[in-house]
Amino acid sequence: MAAVKMRINRLLSFSPKASNLLAATSKSFRYFASDAAHKPSTKEDKGDADDGHKAEKSESSGGWLSRLLLRKIETGHVSHESVLSHRDTVYELQFDAVKPEYMDEYQEEFGRFAKMLSAAGSGGSLIGSWTVEIGELDEAVHLWQFPDGYTQMTEHKSFLCKEKDFANIIEKRKQFLRSSKNQVMSAFSYWPELKERDGRNIYELRSYVLKPGTMIEWGINWARAIKYRNEDDEAVGGFFSQIGDQNFVHHLWVYKSLQDRLESRESAWRNPGWDKCVAHTVPLVRHMTSRILIPTHFSRLQ
Numbered sequence: 379m380a381a382v383k384m385r386i387n388r389l390l391s392f393s394p395k396a397s398n399l400l401a402a403t404s405k406s407f408r409y410f411a412s413d414a415a416h417k418p419s420t421k422e423d424k425g426d427a428d429d430g431h432k433a434e435k436s437e438s439s440g441g442w443l444s445r446l447l448l449r450k451i452e453t454g455h456v457s458h459e460s461v462l463s464h465r466d467t468v469y470e471l472q473f474d475a476v477k478p479e480y481m482d483e484y485q486e487e488f489g490r491f492a493k494m495l496s497a498a499g500s501g502g503s504l505i506g507s508w509t510v511e512i513g514e515l516d517e518a519v520h521l522w523q524f525p526d527g528y529t530q531m532t533e534h535k536s537f538l539c540k541e542k543d544f545a546n547i548i549e550k551r552k553q554f555l556r557s558s559k560n561q562v563m564s565a566f567s568y569w570p571e572l573k574e575r576d577g578r579n580i581y582e583l584r585s586y587v588l589k590p591g592t593m594i595e596w597g598i599n600w601a602r603a604i605k606y607r608n609e610d611d612e613a614v615g616g617f618f619s620q621i622g623d624q625n626f627v628h629h630l631w632v633y634k635s636l637q638d639r640l641e642s643r644e645s646a647w648r649n650p651g652w653d654k655c656v657a658h659t660v661p662l663v664r665h666m667t668s669r670i671l672i673p674t675h676f677s678r679l680q
Contacts, residue, residue, distance in 0.1 A: 462597045463564040470522040472560045478516045480554040489676040502534035506679035508671035561622035568601040569616035581671040586627040592662040603655030
């Protein structure tokens with residue numbers, strides 16, 4: 379509990395306005411950080427709620443961060459998803475480890491699969507497809523989007539199993555692979571909406587494994603900090619895992635080149651406030667990886 383209080387105190391120092399805002403959600407932080415059992419309301423809790431109600435009136439026109447900080451969360455009755463994401467859309471991130479000698483054939487088959495799938499209208503959308511240039515080599519990464527949520531994702535997967543042509547392609551693809559895994563994710567509300575990119579770009583997928591119970595704290599810090607990293611529209615998408623490996627966060631960025639990436643990241647450090655985001659979020663991370671990705675010819679994100 380002491381560690382949780384220290385993290386909350388660090389958040390309180392982020393801005394003068396944060397003290398009033400965080401009062402309304404301090405009970406929720408104690409729950410998500412410590413998994414403590416639900417306890418009856420106390421006078422102190424009622425005071426916190428009253429303070430949050432007063433702050434809500436003065437901040438009613440605020441954005442995502444205000445809604446998160448001012449929202450009264452019933453301990454033990456609300457998921458991370460309902461706090462961090464307001465969209466019904468579900469995403470699937472697919473990682474295929476390809477046998478090196480089959481990479482060209484794999485890409486050709488997957489491109490044919492994507493074209494057929496788009497024409498069939500199964501409901502799922504293949505937003506992005508890449509190969510790894512720096513990181514885990516001989517790996518392909520695919521990002522799927524299901525705007526209508528889990529029902530649409532289930533129908534899409536059922537369609538692939540029932541339709542013989544698609545089932546055969548998926549079965550054939552197995553011979554090209556060393557292994558395959560995926561994650562089902564939701565998008566952070568404070569990240570911009572996904573949009574198609576033109577031109578010749580490179581992408582960076584930065585993946586973080588957070589300490590259990592720190593996802594909301596991560597979201598609060600990044601909701602403030604995203605403006606420092608999106609001056610040139612380089613923020614593509616931010617996601618957190620729902621099914622598969624847990625406590626994962628994925629940030630997807632786009633750059634014209636590695637030099638452009640370097641300049642963009644160095645520019646962020648010249649913005650007052652970015653250093654605080656880094657200082658507050660680094661202690662939340664257990665492990666992280668970075669992949670530089672090259673779009674395939676059939677990727678909608680180029």
